[in-house]
Amino acid sequence: MDQRSKLNIAVCDDDIFVTEQLSEWIKEYFVSNHLEEPNIYEFDNGENLIKSEVKYDFVFLDIVIPGMNGINIGRRLLAQNEECLIYIITAYDSYLDAAMSLRVFRYISKPLDKSRIYRNIQDGLKIYTTSNTKILIETKNENIILRAPEIIYLEAQGHTLFVNTSEGKYISVRKMDYWEKTLNTRGFFRTHRSFIVNMEHVVRFDHSLVYLDTGVTAYLTKHNYQNFKHAFMMYLEGART
CATH class of the missing domain: 2.40.50.1020 (LytTr DNA-binding domain)
Known part of the structure; x- marks a missing residue:
């Protein structure tokens, strides 16, 4: 992760409600903690996420979306930027082993919970700070x-x-x-x-x-x-x- 004033965060889910809810909670976390708001990018499919030229710090990624599944998308993202922190969002526990082999940072179960999202953002920021030590x-x-x-x-x-x-x-x-x-x-x-x-x-x-x-x-x-x-x-x- 390079030294930028703002974090780049991607949210990718084919459910627009989930995407909008996550983006709102992410923004709220930074505002409530008096942190500079990140750049938040929303996607409803993995192909557009991979094609984007932004270097993402955090990616919230649904594991089941049209086209390429979240695990394969995650592999592509890590190949582009190995320091990206990937949060897998899913209702399917059967994908946990695959997510762990991908070195996913967090595995977040649906239905989403605001306090859990806050905790996981906080954990990610700790890693972000440590990684620049x-x-x-x-x-x-x-x-x-x-x-x-x-x-x-x-x-x-x-x-x-x-x-x-x-x-x-x-x-x-x-x-x-x-x-x-x-x-x-x-x-x-x-x-x-x-x-x-x-x-x-x-x-x-x-x-x-x-x-x-x-x-x-x-x-x-x-x-x-x-x-x-x-x-x-x-x-x-x-x-x-």
Whole structure:
């Protein structure tokens, strides 16, 4: 998410009542909290949403709409902007697993509830703020400044610590304990003495491995399994609200 004074928010549902209601509640939330009103864009189909040239920060997306379904639309949107926060709106719980694999930010059940929408907007704004937090990576030759979401995972190999990011791989002069303290409130988890992962990139995990969307697998110790599972569920907390 780039530094803009206004958020860009899309609402996509083929039910005009839902679209208008969501847009009204979103506007009311920002006004009542004395925040600058976002740019709100309304769509009744996914094709027009995908074709629009706006870089969206939040997208409220019905999962069942004419033409392309919400999951496929979400995939296209994330391909265009991986930092977009997608809220899936639906009355069908059967789509929850697919929504989770898409890394949907929130899964909101119909009928819609104003207080739930407010809570989910608030959660999204917290992520938006965190995602713009700068992290300093110190190497022997240079200092690199990135946003926390650009860090995918960290791996210690012997005495060398690699910070793997969307911009490349860097060798940090800092130790694993430093990074654990720096990142543990920003959606990261130390799964093993040699790995810290960004939970945004986790697609699945078992009792010994964590699989990232980059194709990398990180070790997960047995005694850390329950803690990681709890942390990951907390990360996804609110998915059914």
